[in-house]
Amino acid sequence: MRGGHSDLKQQSSQNQTKGLDIDYATQWSYGVDETMTLLIPNFKGGSSNGSLSSSSEIYQSLVNQGVSKGEADQIVKHLPLYWGTQPFTSGPVYAGAIVVFLFVLGLFIVKTPYKWGLLIATILSILLSWRRNFMPLTEFFMNYFPYYNKFRSVSSILVVAEVTIPLLGILSLKEIWDKQIDKAELLKKVKLSTYITGGICLFFALFGSSLFNFSTPEDAKVMGGLADALITDRISIFRTDCIRSLIFILLAAGALFLFSKDKIKPIYLTLIIGGLILIDMWGVDKRYFNDDNFVPKKQIEANFQPTSADLEILQDTDIHYRVLNVSTNTYNDAHTSYFHKSIGGYHGAKLRRYQDLIEHHLSKGNWRVMSMLNTKYFIVPVKGEEPQVQRNVAALGNAWFVDSIQMVNSADEEINALDHFEPANTAIVDKQFGKFVANFHPSAKDSTASIKLTSYEPDKLVYVSKSGMDRLAVFSEIYYPGDWHAYIDNKPVEHFRVNYVLRAINVPAGEHTIKFEFIPNISKALSISISCFIFIALYALGGIIYSIKIYRKKKKTTAESNKAK
Numbered sequence: 001m002r003g004g005h006s007d008l009k010q011q012s013s014q015n016q017t018k019g020l021d022i023d024y025a026t027q028w029s030y031g032v033d034e035t036m037t038l039l040i041p042n043f044k045g046g047s048s049n050g051s052l053s054s055s056s057e058i059y060q061s062l063v064n065q066g067v068s069k070g071e072a073d074q075i076v077k078h079l080p081l082y083w084g085t086q087p088f089t090s091g092p093v094y095a096g097a098i099v100v101f102l103f104v105l106g107l108f109i110v111k112t113p114y115k116w117g118l119l120i121a122t123i124l125s126i127l128l129s130w131r132r133n134f135m136p137l138t139e140f141f142m143n144y145f146p147y148y149n150k151f152r153s154v155s156s157i158l159v160v161a162e163v164t165i166p167l168l169g170i171l172s173l174k175e176i177w178d179k180q181i182d183k184a185e186l187l188k189k190v191k192l193s194t195y196i197t198g199g200i201c202l203f204f205a206l207f208g209s210s211l212f213n214f215s216t217p218e219d220a221k222v223m224g225g226l227a228d229a230l231i232t233d234r235i236s237i238f239r240t241d242c243i244r245s246l247i248f249i250l251l252a253a254g255a256l257f258l259f260s261k262d263k264i265k266p267i268y269l270t271l272i273i274g275g276l277i278l279i280d281m282w283g284v285d286k287r288y289f290n291d292d293n294f295v296p297k298k299q300i301e302a303n304f305q306p307t308s309a310d311l312e313i314l315q316d317t318d319i320h321y322r323v324l325n326v327s328t329n330t331y332n333d334a335h336t337s338y339f340h341k342s343i344g345g346y347h348g349a350k351l352r353r354y355q356d357l358i359e360h361h362l363s364k365g366n367w368r369v370m371s372m373l374n375t376k377y378f379i380v381p382v383k384g385e386e387p388q389v390q391r392n393v394a395a396l397g398n399a400w401f402v403d404s405i406q407m408v409n410s411a412d413e414e415i416n417a418l419d420h421f422e423p424a425n426t427a428i429v430d431k432q433f434g435k436f437v438a439n440f441h442p443s444a445k446d447s448t449a450s451i452k453l454t455s456y457e458p459d460k461l462v463y464v465s466k467s468g469m470d471r472l473a474v475f476s477e478i479y480y481p482g483d484w485h486a487y488i489d490n491k492p493v494e495h496f497r498v499n500y501v502l503r504a505i506n507v508p509a510g511e512h513t514i515k516f517e518f519i520p521n522i523s524k525a526l527s528i529s530i531s532c533f534i535f536i537a538l539y540a541l542g543g544i545i546y547s548i549k550i551y552r553k554k555k556k557t558t559a560e561s562n563k564a565k
Helices: 033-038 057-064 069-075 097-109 114-133 135-144 154-159 161-177 183-211 219-260 266-288 297-302 308-314 335-339 352-360 367-372 411-417 431-437 523-564
Strands: 322-325 375-382 385-391 399-402 404-408 426-430 450-457 460-467 471-478 484-488 491-493 496-498 502-507 510-518
Touching: 033 114, 057 069, 057 219, 097 114, 097 161, 097 183, 097 219, 097 266, 114 135, 114 154, 114 161, 154 161, 161 266, 183 219, 219 266, 308 335, 308 375, 308 385, 322 335, 352 411, 399 450, 404 411, 404 431, 411 426, 426 431, 426 496, 431 496, 431 502, 460 471, 471 510, 484 502, 502 510
Parallel strands: 322 375, 404 426
Antiparallel strands: 375 385, 399 471, 450 460, 460 510, 471 502, 484 491, 484 510, 496 502
């Protein structure tokens, strides 16, 4: 879906780019006020699946309603604490209270022009993360900056700020270490930075509960009568993190105050600041990446135990067939793909044409399309029982010969034609592939003709065919030109697209071996990689030579100075 817009005119919109649709690509836009998570981690509640303790308001409400303590403990471990504008999130983008404090300090004390570049990059990163909240900039980047329109979760652009903010903070410490600033002047800038960052934390700690409603439209639906208790807990964790960030800022400012008064040496200042940053970041990181993420292998495998339906299907020894599981969330399900080649499943970078097929046919239960995709089994729900297996006797297998073709003039005609055709006998061909079927003649039935898959690997498929006349073969594999190559008896041949997504080849009479092999074109990528490597190597070598020259010059100057004395 990220590689380009659909060929279907019925799918086009004003917001269509050469990548993702703008409306779709801006769903995960960072809220303007949500930017405060760089300084205060739980400014918007944290995670959409967050955890609270037994001291929380919602826990007490559950117990008071008669819920057992054990059950209440489980419930409060999975709560929708996030109340921002994104559909959902696993956690905030947090740069660190002390790191942001040092960033602001760097704006006042760092003298190199680098700070302006870092500031501009930080601001640009934040503005781009807002996306739908700052559409002029968003549309400009999506339309004119290469590959930018491929990204859906735009908050990931904040990774730039997560580099530039710490970098300027480190430069401010370097400025202090190198004694490039008068200590009295340093103290003034430290106070000003503290007033700015600490003042923001204190302001929200005192007045935040009256500025925001801490709720989402889904709260009443999801939490019912516990919605008010959830809001109370959100306010509590909001205020707690405001105070938490304020404390870390004051501790860092205190260390800089002691340094400015010659109470501690630069090395101890660095160790104190580094230690405080570690404690700050460690504490927040452990909320989202903790002991729960490290479990025995057996525990992970326990989540993927085969159902009775899976076991029944796995008895089939056929080397290649597909399964459609409609007893689960079909196109967001990983379980089925763990055991079978699934018609469903999920991937962040979807094939655009296959997504079209899902939206227009698979999601609507078009058995013709399912059969041409060699869907041999369905897993279907049964009320009050485990899901059951149904065999699709109409599944067409891995390849077949067709007797007729249906020419169409556009992608829209092609996908619509899939509603009413017999895939076992007819292939639907777009006019752009007309040259491949220019000599096609409807063929008589040949009961002896056959084509069979004999070897299956993800990047290599081998078939054997037998026919008394030239035939058109359709293969139940997705057409992906450029990297997939076709061969008949080891001689390269051209293949083309039919039925909107499948492959086809003109196969001559007789017995033949047909092979499809995936051979990615990596020459361009390899050239770019080598060029970048050479550039980085030369840049590093130049830096080393420059450093040596500076060192020798400094050493010579020192020697001459000592000699003069």
